[in-house]
Structure formats: C-alpha cells, structure tokens
Amino acid sequence: EAGVAQSPRYKIIEKRQSVAFWCNPISGHATLYWYQQILGQGPKLLIQFQNNGVVDDSQLPKDRFSAERLKGVDSTLKIQPAKLEDSAVYLCASSLAQGLFNEQFFGPGTRLTVL
Amino acid sequence: GIQVEQSPPDLILQEGANSTLRCNFSDSVNNLQWFHQNPWGQLINLFYIPSGTKQNGRLSATTVATERYSLLYISSSQTTDSGVYFCAAHPNDYKLSFGAGTTVTVRA
Numbered sequence: 486e487a488g489v490a491q492s493p494r495y496k497i498i499e500k501r502q503s504v505a506f507w508c509n510p511i512s513g514h515a516t517l518y519w520y521q522q523i524l525g526q527g528p529k530l531l532i533q534f535q536n537n538g539v540v541d542d543s544q545l546p547k548d549r550f551s552a553e554r555l556k557g558v559d560s561t562l563k564i565q566p567a568k569l570e571d572s573a574v575y576l577c578a579s580s581l582a583q584g585l586f587n588e589q590f591f592g593p594g595t596r597l598t599v600l
Numbered sequence: 601g602i603q604v605e606q607s608p609p610d611l612i613l614q615e616g617a618n619s620t621l622r623c624n625f626s627d628s629v630n631n632l633q634w635f636h637q638n639p640w641g642q643l644i645n646l647f648y649i650p651s652g653t654k655q656n657g658r659l660s661a662t663t664v665a666t667e668r669y670s671l672l673y674i675s676s677s678q679t680t681d682s683g684v685y686f687c688a689a690h691p692n693d694y695k696l697s698f699g700a701g702t703t704v705t706v707r708a
Contacts, residue, residue: 526700527698528698530695587690588633588648590645596641
C-alpha cells in the first residue's frame with residue numbers, strides 16, 4: 486500500500502514570494518491534515534479536512550496561508566507572501582476517518598527555507 | 601488544549617542498552633500514538649495505543665490512560681534507533697497534539 490505522497494521535498498524561496506505544496510493521501514483515507522514542524526519542536530496542526538470540507542483551521546494563519554482539497558483526495562497548501570518565520574517542514578498526514586480509529590500516517594514532508 | 605510532556609528531552613545510549621521514554625498528558629485521551637522521526641525527517645508510526653501494552657520487536661509501549669501517561673521501551677538498542685521519538689495524544693476533540701520529543705542517540 487502506497488503511503489502519503491508529498492512534493493516538492495525541498496523548496497527555497499525569498500521572503501514575500503509565494504509557494505505551494507502538494508499532498509496525496511493514502512487511498513481511501515477521508516481525513517487529511519497539514520502540519521507545520523519548526524526545527525526542534527513537535528508538529529503543529531494547521532488544518533484538517535474531512536473529505537473536501539474543512540474540519541479545523543483554527544491554527545492556520547489565514548492572512549497568508551490557504552489550503553484546499555477540492556475533490557476530496559489530494560490537497561494543496563499555499564503560502565503567499567512567505568515570511569522568514571515560515572521556514573519549517575510542512576507535513577501532510579491522513580487517516581481513515583476522524584474520531585475513533587483515527588491513526589494518522591505521515592508523508593515525508595516538504596522542507597521550506599525562506600531567505 | 602491538551603498538554604503533552606515528554607521526558608527525558610535527550611538520551612544517549614550505548615548500543616545494546618535498554619531505555620524507557622515517558623509521555624505525560626494533561627487530559628483524558630481517546631488515543632495515543634508514538635512516532636520515530638528518522639534523520640531524514642520522516643515520521644514513522646510505532647504504536648497506536650489508547651491503553652494497555654503492545655510490543656513490536658525490540659520496542660514496546662504501555663499506556664495507562666487513567667493515570668495519563670504512556671511509556672515507550674527500547675530494548676537492546678541499535679544505532680538505527682537514533683532519532684527523535686514523539687508522543688502524540690488525541691483528546692476528546694480529536695486534534696493530535698505532539699510533545700516536544702525525546703532525542704535518542706545510540707553510540708556503537
């Protein structure tokens with residue numbers, strides 16, 4: 486069974502530029518998550534989708550971050566414009582459902598460096 | 601939100617040694633996961649363990665939900681066990697909250 490796929494693996498941009506990340510969850514997983522992991526810290530949830538609807542985006546800086554999951558499968562996370570403090574690893578995860586039996590599986594992440 | 605605390609923050613082991621990592625959480629949880637983050641940044645699922653004890657090879661985990669803690673045991677450690685171990689708790693609102701991690705270094 487294929488795992489969670491993410492691309493690109495690495496991205497370097499200048500501040501104020503825009504960037505987009507892509508995620509394809511495990512087949513059949515209804516719930517998709519985006520996390521931000523700053524160096525030395527645990528991942529922090531940015532947004533959670535159930536199929537193509539947003540369940541929780543309370544930690545998403547909506548002035549610059551946006552995410553969509555239009556067909557309930559793959560998802561994109563965008564940052565526009567990027568700031569220096571956005572340098573982090575962006576992790577995508579998926580689970581069969583939310584609620585009980587919601588073991589999450591993570592992709593390899595995208596390492597973003599903002600100069 | 602729920603607070604997840606891991607200890608110790610750093611652990612240095614000689615190859616072959618055993619160790620115990622601890623995870624305390626501040627509220628009741630529906631579930632708990634342990635992950636190993638390898639040097640390339642990939643989070644590898646180790647255990648999905650709301651309560652009780654599970655074993656997988658040289659690793660085992662125990663969660664005592666009523667006392668709000670979980671333990672991860674590493675036996676006969678190997679250099680490939682090096683990395684950061686994260687505990688993450690699912691409280692009643694189902695958000696997964698991570699601890700700060702325990703960095704394990706196994707020396708040959």
